[in-house]
Amino acid sequence: MDVQKRIHETVTGSPVVLFMKGTPQFPQCGFSAKAVQILKACGVKDFATVNVLMEPEIRSGIKDYANWPTIPQLYIGGEFVGGSDIMTEMYETGELQKQLEPVLNPA
Amino acid sequence: MLDPQQIHQWITAGLPCTHLIVNGDGQHFEALIVSGEFAGLSRVKRQQRIYAILRARLDSGELHALSMQTLTPDEWEGQGRG
Numbered sequence: 001m002d003v004q005k006r007i008h009e010t011v012t013g014s015p016v017v018l019f020m021k022g023t024p025q026f027p028q029c030g031f032s033a034k035a036v037q038i039l040k041a042c043g044v045k046d047f048a049t050v051n052v053l054m055e056p057e058i059r060s061g062i063k064d065y066a067n068w069p070t071i072p073q074l075y076i077g078g079e080f081v082g083g084s085d086i087m088t089e090m091y092e093t094g095e096l097q098k099q100l101e102p103v104l105n106p107a
Numbered sequence: 108m109l110d111p112q113q114i115h116q117w118i119t120a121g122l123p124c125t126h127l128i129v130n131g132d133g134q135h136f137e138a139l140i141v142s143g144e145f146a147g148l149s150r151v152k153r154q155q156r157i158y159a160i161l162r163a164r165l166d167s168g169e170l171h172a173l174s175m176q177t178l179t180p181d182e183w184e185g186q187g188r189g
Contacts, residue, residue: 030135031172068151069158069165070172085174086150 003061010058011065012078014048015103019062019073021053028053031084035072038084038091042100076103108133109170114161121160125180137174141183153177 011017016039022028024036039047052059052071063069066080074081076099081087090096111129114136118127126141138157145153154175164170178186 031174063166067155067158069162080151082151083154085176086154089150089176 003057004065007058007061007065010048010050011075011080015077016044016047016100017050017075018047019050019052019058019071019075021051021071023051024049029071031070032072035074035084035087038087038096039074042091042097043104044100076100109136111136114138114170114173117161117164118157122156126183131173135172135174136170137176139176139178141178141180143180145177145179146181150177 018035018039020027020029020032020035022032027033027036036049050058052062059071062071062073066073068080068083070083072084072087074083074087081096081099082090087096090099109131110133111131114131115127115129118124118129118138118140122140122142122144124140124142126139128139130137140157144156148156154177157173157175157177158165161170161173
């Protein structure tokens with residue numbers, strides 16, 4: 001399958017998807033570790049992760065998918081939210097928690 | 108090793124900034140970027156603007172990680188640091 005299509009299916013297949021280097025248990029990059037920490041701090045217990053270090057095609061394809069050349073990348077409800085700087089800012093202002101609310105407490 | 112001053116030059120060559128600070132240790136960098144061109148743009152679009160300028164350097168691996176704060180001049184002054 002085409003890599004862009006695979007990425008699309010991944011981000012729309014789970015409510016919260018994080019593309020990262022390493023795993024939540026063993027992040028391989030400080031920025032990815034921070035992204036995991038923020039999601040946990042928001043109370044998200046279940047989020048899908050893709051370890052781009054194990055998926056070279058996705059690692060390069062994801063840069064074009066959201067026109068975003070760095071990892072981590074967070075998707076909520078299939079929409080690209082941002083990288084670790086934006087996650088940090090949105091967490092500090094409470095916007096991220098708000099955006100995650102429908103996911104955490106589905107009506 | 109990459110010099111923060113080099114990144115500073117790349118950014119100013121691609122975007123008119125009213126204020127720009129780049130710091131880093133040669134591997135990881137952080138930038139405070141203040142530009143009127145950010146007005147009306149989302150956080151994502153602002154960073155995409157910077158990434159567009161730096162894309163070739165990121166793809167080549169010359170630049171690995173840049174953490175960014177992107178503000179308009181009004182937002183910058185609103186932070187009381189203007």
